[in-house]
Structure formats: C-alpha cells, structure tokens
Amino acid sequence: MTSATTPADIEQRVPHWVDPESAPLSMRGVTKFFAPSTTALDDVSFAVEESSFTVLLGLSGSGKSTLLRLVNGLHLPTSGTVQVLGRDISATKGAALRSLRRDIGMVFQQFHLVGSMTALENVCAGALGSLRGPRFGLITYPKSVRQSALEQLERVGLADQRFQRADTLSGGQQQRVAVARALVQRPRILLADEPVASLDPESSDQIMTLISQIAKEDNLTVLCTLHQVNLAMEWGDRIIGLRQGQLVLDELTANLTTEETMEIYASVSGAGR
Amino acid sequence: MRFFEGFARLPEVTARFLPPSDGGHLVLLLEQLLITFQIALAGTLLGAVIALPVGVLAARNVAPNPTTAKVFRTIIVVTRGIPELILAIVFVIVTGMGPVAGALALAVGAMGLLSKLVADSLEETDTRVQTALRANGATEWQVFFGATLRQVAPAVIAHVIYQLDVNFRSATLLGVVGAGGIGFYLLNANRVLQFEVVTFILVLVVAVVLALEAIAVLLRYIVR
C-alpha cells in the first residue's frame, strides 16, 4: 500500500468505518461552544469500536479534553448527539446518568486523588456510584467494596501500599491508584485524559502498558487523549486526530506511519509533537 | 515624670505580687478554674456545631446557590464584628450573671470565626478531585463527604482546637464582667489588694493555657 505523502492526502482518506448503531461510543455532528467566543469542537463525528484502543491525538487547545468530557456528561454538547452505550448523553440525567457513569471509568492527567486518604480509600471512592448514601472513611465502605478495591490495587501492583497516604506515593504510583479507582466498578469504557503527561518517560511507559493490558483483560473500550505522537502510534489501534476542534484524521494505526501523522501537526505549528 | 517615679517603685510592687498564694481559697479557685474551662468547652462546642452548617452554606463552591452563599457570608461578617466582651455584657445583662451568659457569648464569637474558616477552607479545596468522583457516578452528597469534607477535615479540626484555646483565654476575662469563671475572683482579689492571689490565678491560667496548647500542637501534628 503506497503511503500518502502529504497531510492533505491523509485528510482525504475516508474515515475508518464503524457502525454507529452498535458502537459503544459515537458522536454525530457534535459542536461545543464556550462563551464568549471559543468553539472547542466543530462538527465532530466518529464512532469507536468495541474493545478497541482509540487514541485522540491533538495539541493542547485542539479540543480533545472537551471531547472526552462530553462522553461522560461532564460537559454537554451545544449541538449534535453523543451516544454512549446506547443512550443519548444529553438526555440522560440524575440516576440514569449515574448508572451510565458506572459503566465509564475515567483517568486524569493530574490523578485527582485525595492526598490525605490512603490508596485503598481512594480506590473505594471510585465505587461511590454503586453505593447509596455518602461515605466518610474506609470503615464506612462495605467489605465487598473494600475487597474489590483491593483486587484492583493488586492488578496495578500496589497492594502493599494500600494503607499509604496518596500524597506520599510517586507520580506513577498515584496514576496507578487512579487507574484502579476507575476500574473498581467494572466499567465497559475507559476514558483517559492525558494519563501520562505529568509523568517521566519510564512511568509513562508503565502506565500505558498497564492500561493496554487491563483493556485486553477486561475487554474495555478505551478512548485515550494524548499529545505524543510516538505513544499514540505505539499503543493505539486507531488514531483520531483533532486540530483546533475539527476532526482531521481517523485511521487505523496500522495504516499510518509516524511521519505521516507528525506531518499533520507539523502543518499546524513549526514543531509537531 | 510619673513614669520614673513609678519605675522606682517596681521592686516594691513586685514584692507584693509574689510569692503567689491562694489566700486559703485553693478549692474555690480550682472550682472556678474548672467552671472557666467548662465555659470555654461549652462555647466552643456550641459554636462549632453551628459553625459547620453555616460555613458550608457560605462557601461559594458548596452552597446550593450564590445568593445563599452571600447571605451567610454577610451573617458571618456581622457576627465577627461584635467584640466578645460586649456580647458577654449584653448576655449578662439580659440573662443574668453566670456561666451561661459567658458560654453563649463565646459560642456566638466562635461561630463567627469558625464558620469563616470553614467556608474559606471549603472554597480552597481541590475541585478536580470532585470532578473525578462525579465522573465515576457519585452523587453530590457523596462527593461532598468523600472528597470535599475529607480534604477539609484536618484544617477544621485544627481550627476548632485552636478556638478552644482562645476561648479559654477569653473565658478568664469574661468572669470580670460577671459571666462566670475565675475572672470574677481575679477582680475581687484586686479589689481587696490581695495581689499574691492575683499572681496565683495567673499561674493557674497560664498552666491550663500551656496544657491546651500542647494538646493542640499534638493533635494538629497527628491530623495533618
């Protein structure tokens, strides 16, 4: 297969086809506008295949974080539809939204753990969606929840640190705790917002390996935003490229070369990342 | 100037204040010390109990809507403006002399200070953690208890303990205006010119204050 050599050629390619009806996650004509004058997303449409690892690639400001937050309802689209697991996210509220969120796990760039809580308690907090009523302190979580939390911590290799305060753990360890927290409710979709942007290369590698591994074990559909092209090429089955709110690339990684992908970004700024 | 005359009298006066002696009223003074401590405890507890909900409602990021937050913030501001002594005097005049007046005055004062601190602490919590929990499906109450309150708890505990310390110091003074406690006897000792007793009371008060501060430091260190 001859590879196209210009960004325009790549952009001309027909986006990878996934049947939106059966896809766990799809967006159609989604536009997101923030007052007073920011259009974060402009008519974005795509669908994500089940059990795939899709990378949202883009520079900062390209709208990828906003897109991710549209998936679990932290933001609502200004126009267009976002379908998640068969439901229209803008129409889902309250208890239905909570129940939907139980099937979606999310990992953030800054981990977002409560520093003064132990690792185990942080993971337990991820199960709040399945519990009724507020919880305060490890003891208030039912034993079954604590067991599941411990299982997830074992999967990420931090069972020994379970009683350690989260703010005494290293960056990589904290992100692993965050991953465990995202998984404790056994979601079907995993969202990752720049999971490794705050980590050193070695921890980055660890985390991406971990996410990929877990995704395969649990048959998760992963949607991960990244700005590093090399990581995207290495871990993603499919790359969706965003540039200034618009979808410019939707292709299986197998059909792309690093150079081609980088060129898309080279055309935006002097240095593609 | 009178200043230098007075200066010359220093050693003589100091001698009248020392050595500290209880004037034969040890039991009475210790009882009063206990009552003073009780006033401080009661005031702090009552103040804290009211301060928590008030502080929560005054924090812009937790209150149900911005108007509520503004209203409660104004309440806090007004309450803090009143000097505790004046408050105590009013309570004494109105509810009669005794420790109840003192405790209520301290409670109002503590409420003012603590609720502001609670509100400020809440506003400074890391909201990103709350986003993370919401993304996993938690309700607002769960987010509040699981993230916001957990982050704020150490600071609130430290503030309350400190308030107890401050309240005890105030309580010793409130007795002077009749709001119960050892202050009354301090004034009396002064009136009958029994200065050794004054010094004795000073020693008692300082001892308790130091003890309270030590506990406060310890607690704050543990609950960091």
Added chain:
Amino acid sequence: MLTTLVVEKPETPRTLNTPTPAGVLATVIMLAFVTAGAWAVAELKINAATLVRGWENAVRFFRNVMPLDFPGLAELWEMTALTLAIVVSATVLAVVLSLIAALLAARPTSKSPAVRATARFFIVLMRAAPELILAIFFIRVFGFGSMAGILALGLSSIGMVGKLYADAIEDADDGPREAVETNGAGRIQQIFGATLPTVMPAIVATGLHRFDINLRNSVILGWVGVGGIGMELSTALSVRQYDRGLALALVVLALCIITEIVSGMWRSRLLGRRAEPSRFGFLWLFGKMKGRWSPELLDAPPHPPAPSRRGMPRASARPCSPACSWRSSPCPCGPPTSTGCASSRASPACLR
C-alpha cells in the same frame, strides 16, 4: 498409605488498616473534647428551657431599658478620645519595642544565634502576658490612669507583633540588605537603609491590625481602673444603670466597627488586592461607585500560602494553621508582605 490433607485457611488480606497509635490518640483526644463539651453544656444547664427563658427575659428587659441613655456629646468625646489615645500610644509602644525585638530575633539582621534565641524567647514570653493582669500590676506601680493601660496593652502586644515582624524580616527578600552590606554599610545603616523599607508595608499593616485588637482589649481594662470608655462602662454596670451601660456598649461596638473599616481600607491600600479587606460591606458600596472593587474582593478567601519552608510539597493549597490573632488576621500564618500572605510558618498556636 495415608495422605493427610492439610487444609490451610487462605490468608485473606486485610482491607482495613490497623489504627496507628497516633491515630488512636488523636481520636481519643477529639472524643474526649466533644464529650467534655457536651458535659459542660449540660452542667451549665444550657438547654432549650434556659434559652427560652432567657429570650423572654431579654424581650422584657429591652422594653424596659429603652430609651438608652447616651452620654452627652462632650462627655462622649472625652472618653472616646481618652480610650483612643491610650490605644494609639500602646500600639506605638508595641510597634517600637517589637521592632527592636524582631530585629534582634531575625536571622538576616542579627548575627549571633544567642542573641536571636534570647530575643525570640522574650517575644514568646510576652505572648503569655495577659493585659488584665499586667494592668493590675502597672496600676500598683504607676497609680490609676492611662500609663498603666498603655504599658499593659503595649507589652502584651509584643507577643503577636514581635513574632509577625520577625517573620516578616526573615521572609522578606534579603537581597537589598546584602547589596548595601557589600557596599560597606554598617549594621544599623543596613537596617534603616534596606531591611526596614522592604518590610515597611508589613510593619504598618500589622500595626494597624494590632490597633484594632488593642481597642477591643482596652475595654476590659476599665474594670481595674484604666480610664476611658471601659471604666465608664464598668461604673454604669456596677450601679445597675443598664440604659447607660448598653448605650456605652453600643458606642464601643460602633468604635470597633469604624476603626476596622478604616484600618481595613488603609491595609488594602498598603498591601494591594492581597489584604483581607475590612469585614464590613460598606467598602463594597464605595467600590461599586468607584468601580474599582468587586464584591468578591471583600470576602476573598485567604490566598494559598507559599510552599512550605520545610520543602514538603503540598498536594493542594490548604489554608495553613488556624487564624492566629485573637479575632482575625490578614494572613492566617504569617505577616502580610507586599506580595501577599507570607509563607506558612507552620508554627503551632500562632499568637494572640
């Protein structure tokens, strides 16, 4: 052959942490305080019945006490002026003494550790000095009158003011002083030429703040014979002239509020947006008219402290150790500097 089956109970890993001794201690202490508090409330008989009775008393009382007997303008002016004079003098005295003590106690301005330690000790010692007892003492020495009050208020202020000044000097940029030193200036010259100008906003701001506090504290000194509104108030109450007493109480309240607004405005001008503005919303009105201020400014939360000096990273910006001063502090942990709240000198129970 018999094979014995040894059934081992699989070890289920623990999901609840064993309480640490420190944790247990902390919980015990907290529970002890709460229980003690509840017991105190019960002992003092603060319950619904007392409160209701109290409220009824209050209503009846206020009906009887009106109209309040305000002292005539001349008389009022005289006692207010006396009180203010005492408090101003006391604050000035405190500022001067604290400055000396702080200069001796701060690292950049005092070379000998022994001198520094002694000065710090002195400041801490002054912290324990209660105004009332100092006043009693000084009245014996200097007789009834204002001198005793000035000394009592002034000396007891050194504890807080001295500490804040010392912290301000230590936290301030030492650069200018070093620069002047390398050019051959002597110690005193350095201080006056570089250190003092740098911390001057903090000096004035803390001084103003302590003035507010001293004004509140001055009232009680009246009961032991220091002149001013306090003494008038105590006299009125002792002869059960409640109409006069309450009137004077209101005067004190008004005075405190006014001084706080004024000092708040002054402090904000000194420290810019970072100062905690006056507690009262009148500034908001002025501001709206001038268009410079915003309502948020008025009740701005304390700004996050600078990173802890001990080098521990902070996961989140938490307000630091509890409000130090008796009533309020522009900055919870340290002196207000020209760039905002000083670093978190996470020292225990800060000061009065």
